[in-house]
Amino acid sequence: MDAQLENYLKQHQIPFIEHPHEAVFTVEESKKIKQSIPGLHCKCLFLKDENKQFYLVALPAEKHLDTKKLRTHLNVKKLNFGSPKELKEKLNLTPGSVSIFGMIYANDVILILDKKVWEADISGFHPNINTATLEIKHADLEKFYNSLNGEKHIYEL
Secondary structure, X not given: OOHHHHHHHHHOOOOOEEEEOOOOOOHHHHHXXXXXXXXXXXXXXXXXXXXXXXXXXXEEOOOOOOHXXXXXXXXXXXXXXXXXXXXXXXXXXXXXXXXXXXXXXXXXEEEEEEHHHHHOOEEXXXXXXXXXXXXXXXXXXXXXXXXXXXXXXXXXX
């Protein structure tokens, strides 16, 4: 975990349990690792609309994103993945390490959490690198969410 994220979580009194593991780049690769980590396994997608507004969407790892439903929530016509360059510029992240914790670096990015992620007792996200997972309880996810200054939403996706 990078020092800036660790400091941010400590500063906001957000406890977590870190689970180091081999690098994983896909949900499929992470299935075997997830077996030893409690809580809801989550994935995050970095998207942009036709107006170049960027979104970080967190949902259960096994859930397929209904882009039509999300476009309706956002009132946009198109959603595409942001490029690796845009991901680095907007969230200081690299592909394979996309996480809600990148929001501490957010530059004009809207955070969207799926309702199932929000309601989970425990969730797991990369700590901005794909060689670990942070286990975080709901109350602490709520603290993190509320600590962020940017626009954020919880939707049933």
